[in-house]
Amino acid sequence: MLTGLSVHELAGRFRRREATPTQAARAYLDRVAALDPKVKAYMTVTADRALAQAAAADARFQSGRPLGLLDGIPLAIKDVLCTRGIRTTCSSRILENFVPPYDATVVAKLLDAGAVILGKLNMDEFAMGSSTENSAFFTTRNPWDLARVPGGSSGGAAAAVAADLAAATLGTDTGGSIRQPAAFCGRVGLKPTYGRVSRYGLVAFASSLDQVGPFGKDVRDAALVLQAIAGHDPMDSTSVDVGVPDYSAELEGGVKGLRIGIPAEYFIEGLDPEVEAAVRAAIDSLRGLGAKTESVSLPHTEYGLAAYYVIAPAEASSNLARYDGVKYGLRVPGARDLIDMYSRTRGAGFGAEVKRRVMLGTYALSAGYYDAYYGKALRVRTLVQRDFQRAFERVDVIVAPTTPGVAFKMGEREDPLQMYLNDVFTIPVNLAGLPGVSIPAGFTQTGLPVGLQVIGKAFDEATVLRVARAYEAATSWHERKPELTP
């Protein structure tokens, strides 16, 4: 089955002429048609375009000139990244019919590398959420248990890779939106350093935190996709002009002599005992592979979440002011005047969580509260960042749980604050702008995946991926697949 293969395995089949990009695209489209009615990962399937792109890749292989390892590989994209001519909804009513006139830089880079784009993936509205339950259209299901959520906000991107509905996908991570669903769905999800990957064409949520990254069936695939999307972009002034190493070349270097920090603040009350046991066992395996582990302290961890829920809504309230029903997106007709048109359009176009965050953000930024909320949160952000700087003077990477618990049932977390607490271990990494990956580290008694998080120094994705790969090579969690039948 071509859909069961990783990107690097499929690329090998293409090179050995054992399969063609068109065969792979058809296999994935057939599987999406059969299984996505259950998983609900896709917002939009672009079958005709995908087959045309696959035919072009076929021709390149036939002429003996394939572009690279992603040539002809079927991928899918979170619906927050602009795709020229393909609607990009952010899973929001306000963008339900929005068709971007340009491609996000990361999408253009994948197309330039010859990738076949199968479609766009469901998410929490405007990437605000941890379960896809905030999608205005439907909730994506966890392939390991269809009654549970896949995590979020990149839930469609995680579920698609876990259910073999795409070879790899792109998601975005503002407070954990790649790593948390990767943990819930038992796959690899990498958030690169802030500035490593261009945000041009990424619909903005919180601009100082948002970052694009890959989901893969294994660590090698995540490295391959990162390679294709990383690098400076003149269209994004916050993308950083530093060299991009060859991630695949450094992947098998092992962890012998590497210093791994274990943060005491991530093993707290509320951590699921099965998650803790799996993560502690993973740390033992890394030690067995030759790494040196030591305890580190990140004392401001418990304040990260509170700082984030000031900073991210503040930035969101500003970014989402653009949805005014004038140039694109929804406009509710029948307004008396312009102000009435704004309020009708935004009232009907945004869901409850988006409204909640816009209100929180404007409140935190308002005169009289600015210093107490926004100013204070930015200072706490400095302290969170300094915690990591101090720890990284002693260690090369930090290893911790990705989430306090495993995938929860749909409808189980109705209180927004309870939902936010999911991201307590991922948010500090965004506040500090660091790279982090979640990789499969075992399963609970009931068969739900557990994620292990590896956090690195700024722009040191190579070491993060090397540690992840060393652990993966010593285990077989990533080979386990959920059972799904049409």
Added chain:
Amino acid sequence: MRRELDGILTYIDKLRAVDTEGVPPTSRAVPMTNVMREDEPKPSCPREDMLANAPDRAGELFRVPRIIEE
């Protein structure tokens, strides 16, 4: 919604417990000053492409409800 926002604001109030005396604010993780480039004219998105998503238009203009009161 009011009750939920109250709950979130109460949680956020835990920031008050942190001593931030003398700590500078961080607005972005990667330090960056102004990014400059040459001021050269380049083609941008075609007008028709940008107007194609307009909810209401009049020729080459976006049409909006009345702004100025009579």
